[in-house]
Amino acid sequence: MNRKKLIICTIILICILITSFFIYQKLDNVQTHSSELLSHIQEVYTPTYQNQIKDNINVMKNKNYTLDDPLILENPFQTNTTSLYVYFYTKEPAVISYQVHVDGLEDFSRKLYGDYTTEHEYQLIGIVPNRKNTLTLTATNQDGDIITSYQWTYDAPALLSGHENAYVSIEKGNSTQQLSNGLYTILGNDTSENDDDIDYIFLYDNNGVIRSEIPIISYRAHRLLFDDDAMYYSVSSSLLAGMNRLGQITQFYDTGHYRLHHDYINGSNNDFLVLATQSNTDTEEDKIISIDKETHEIKKVIDLEELFINYRQNLDSSQDKALDWMHINALQLVDKDSLIISSRETSTIIKINSIYDSPTIDYMIGSPLFWQESGYDEFLLTQIGDFSLNAGQHCVTYQQDDKLADGQYYLYFYNNNNTISTTRDYDYKNDPYYYDTGEGNKGKQSYYYKYLIDENERTFELVESIPVTYSGYVSSVQEHENHKIIDSGSAFETVELDDQNNIIQTIKGTGDTWWYRVFKYTYNHFWFQDEN
Template sequence: MKKKILVGAAILVVLAAVILTGVLVVSKYLVGGEKRTRDKWEVETGTYTFTDDEINVQMYRQPVEASIEVAQILPGEYEQEGFTYYDEEVQQRLAQSLMTMMDRGGFTISEPLAVLNPFGTGSNGLYLYFTTDYNCQIRYTITTDDESIPAYTATANSAQEYGKVQEFLLIGLVAGQENQVTLEAVNKQGEVKESFTFTIQMPETTSGHANRLEATEGDSTAEMSEGLFYAMGLSDYYGYTFFFDNDGILRYEMLLDGYHSDRILSLGDQILACVGSNKIARISRIGQVLQVYDLGRFELHHDFNWGPDGELVALATNTEGETVEDQLISIDMESGEVTLLVDFSALMNDYFVTTEKVAANSSFFWQAGLWDWLHLNSVQYLEEEDAVVVSSRETSTIIKVKNVHEEPAIDWMIGDDAFWEGTEFAQYSLTQEGDFTPQYGQHDVTVIYDDSLPEGQYYLRMFDNNYWANSTRAGYTPSLPDSVGQALTEDESIVSHVYYYLVDENAGTFQLAWSFDVPYSSVVSNAQLLEGGNYVVNSGVPQVYGEYDAEGNLIRQFQYHSMMNGYRVMKDDFVGYWFR
């Protein structure tokens, strides 16, 4: 009997080891997917017409069923291993092919030059070009036979506000549906001078993502803001950014080389986005990649933002180093030169050397074997002080570093001061004023200046995950209230928050100025303040994002689906880029 028990126990141990190994393998594969480069660009072609041998671009017609002529242009090597659309030379050839078609002339509102996804960067983007005999704007409305999909109306951003040359990317076509598009030429007096309607059958999404999300109404009766939500870093949809309207309809599927966009920065009629694990791209309003910034040995990690004039700053991993997710780099927007600004393992060496690699049985088991001792997840540059404010998930600490271009030094730290007690970094901890639970595992920390505050005071807004875990500091166990989550998965007894801290650098203090509760998410997530006063909040683990009114009351919430979680959802009206 004893022998049978021992054998049974041994079998259970083996099974547990096999299960743990399987979990680790799957987790590593899913997390590794964030860094992988797209291995192929799936393109459904129309009827082949010819190849422009001079620039090696293939021409097709009617890649989709439509009541107008629709063209398609593809680089001759698009099926070859290692091909990417995020290559400036490839993009220049496609632009040249487009210009050759435009030069034929004779295109009108009823017979436009129409090219499906001409630059490979948006699967359901339709490029339109034509001229009019009068100065106008083009307003368009998209409907489908599905009555549950509301009509979508926008004014296209062409080369001029009111002009005779109309060139734009039509945004809003619904994947998997026959779309009816009505173009209206509107003059400065608001009169519709001419209109034309055509139909186009759009294929299913390239990613396989659904073309709509489930929406739930909140208690607030406030109006939602105009614009498109854009969802980044959905765990089994790396290599895509999805743009949804206020009804949860997918209006644009942006194709990346891999990774996710992190955030989208507006540069007039261009945008900047992360398009691969070590690439940032500048993209025109018609989808052309104008410049690619290759980060070389650095891999992006979760955020990039404006730096001083002519620079970007980004959080990164040095792939030639021992550690991960603890570097701050800058990118010169003209030359593309990449510079290491802060190596936090050097800046905080006295703490760093006390840490260890993530273990297989830790809270962040999917990072087993990695030295993820700090895990930076958001960055904002403060130009007047040549400083950055960064968020460290692993230490549940917000850190301000000054003089980042000269001699980086810690200015202050905000978090549970007990974590740093007994270390040399305790001297930098700002003092908490008031009775509240400080942030744990926070994301998306943003500095907000307010003219009504005296000099030296400002606000910090963040998504407070309200989740404690640390996988790299053995022997430290915090004293936590029951209101702080310690479960990675959903926990109905715990909430996350949007937190506003009032920071007083003169007094060396911080206090909770305002907060509101949001669905609990142990990791990832973000909170964005929109221009009109509403908030967009993404809770990535339960896979929901919502728009909230200025008092923090939910207006509408959307449920999305991914294998693990969704990193960030933000919103923009894209006026000046896609729209007028």
């Protein structure tokens, strides 16, 4: 299909839309904070808009498209700026692979997700903005023989967020190991849950070239969840969305009179567990809610004011704004009915049992002096070894290991090494459980930390520590294909370490605030086939 035919197909789609439709091709200077663009993105994330697009695509599909003459549409659902939608039939069952070629860049090649079939419908990502892309689709039958292929060129549009996000810089490290598979997924470059500034999810390849830009309404996405043939992510502080493989938003989960913040995960009751702030209360970032995936019912499952009532009532509540006395920033599910959470404000990791029925504190990892005579020091695990405790930690991750005894497991996390409590006058400098720590944005070193937890002995010990560029706030860690992806968010710097903890490469960028989290996802079983 040539460029002229592609434009004609797009115009046909646009002309039959009931809702207004914005076209963003070849924009040289997109105003990312304009009220017009914000209004459009808000409309995109509505059932009416998405269903109308789908209905009109179905009308266009009433023709026997082939791989030699496919239906190709430019980002019809407006959820993936440079993506293409393709639809066609093959004479015999086949699987489809594709390649994106841009002069001067490494080719982007993937096998598309799906079984052998004669009807094919996909979203193609990996297309480079503001460049001429040569795309090749290849059909392979069940005998492994190539049936046919089709090639065309596509002048991709500019990024909505601006051309400066098309690439991130790469610095090679001293490791000669190959990089892990996947796309670096940058989540969050915004700060306020009440912000009206548009934000984006950026996907970069191992060479630092952007391969996808997903616009969201505001705030930030905190992680991607994959379940039931959909990819879930937050698009504002009050809405979770589920995108299907074609880029259509098919699920919408409103948070009601709560605002989400910092994290959400899949629960064990066909639900999402979401960190939340309850509206019209004098505290914030201290609730955990459940959203039923089928009924969309919202329930408050944990109220930390109730669990920590003796600690909470001794804090000063006279300030004008809501009291951020716990500042929970991470969630991890354990054994279907327990949660491990991270409290930045108290520099404490907390395990809570019986979350759906009658929540109780199981244990805490924090300073005995900080919690002294609070009534909660009895829950503290015993520290084994001499090391500075976690301080202002983020992205706590639960990890099982078959080599460990029952009751043992690992917790790894980004230790910001930032000793600040804004709601309590506490002198960390005179706390012997901390040393060489930073304060706020000023500090020398942050760390990747891994604890061995022994619930039988009620102990924890530091089994791995890796120094990284200091980031007093935000940041993330991920163990991925025996590598470590560590994001020092305030510094806009992410390292990938090999299995010996040597740096393979560092990616660096810029922004208005920070990279909240950087995870690497392969997107296998969603957009792509697992070819291993």
